[in-house]
Amino acid sequence: MDAVDRSILRELQRNARMTNAELAQRVGLTASPCLRRVRQLEKDGLIRGYRAVLDHDALELGFRTYVTIVMHREDRVTVERFEREVADLSAVIAAYRLFGDPDYLLLVAVQDVAGYERLYREVLCNLPGVGRVTSHLVMKEVKPDQGVPLGGERHP
Template sequence: MDRIDRRILRELQQNGRLSNAELAERVRLTPSPCLRRVRQLERDEVIRGYRALLDGAAVDRGFQVFVTVVLAREDRATVAAFEDIVASRPEVVEAHRLFGEPDFLLRVAVRDLPAYERFHSEVLADLPGLGQLTSHMSMKLIKEDQGFPLDG
């Protein structure tokens, strides 16, 4: 990957809806080679997809909670069952398996506090192998995901 590819990626991270002509102009290429490079980055799965960033409150998902999970049992079957359930739940918008403790970090997005309480008691509390659940509510968003730094 060269500096032009990195410039393409930087621009697309900021605005994935750029037309090829606008992108080419910004990275100082003609449209045809710019498009070839974008298509190659897509084939190589450097660019994994495109999507709109939504306002959670506008789509009834404005209440977000980070949940740390410690499993009491970490055998293969329990971990697989836990991961399958978590991955299938639309309320869980992001999930990470971690080294050490806690074992998992989940980002849950629901309408409001009563919706989270229901999700917590009806879904999270019944997850297989559960040892401990801790809910963390964000006081303030300081920095949103800005994409990956592409210096150098």
């Protein structure tokens, strides 16, 4: 992957709906080589797909919370079942297995606090192997997901 590929990826992260001609112009290529590079990036798995970024509040899913989970049982069968069940929960936007304590970090989006309380009580606390569930309510989104850093961005 060279600097042109990085530029293509950076531009597509900003706006994946632009035409190939516009993308080519932004990265300094003609349309055909640009399209070939995009197709190769897709084939190589660097581009896994395209999607719209939706407004949580407009969809009435503005109550977001990060949930940490500590497992009390971590045998293979329990962990696999837990992860399958979490992956099937539509309210869970993202889920990560962590090193150390806690064991998992989930990002959850629901309509309101009552909806989260139901999810917490009826689902999260009853997942296989769960020992402790802790909620960290989002007060304000300071920086939304901007995509993967590809070089040229400001770093600390």
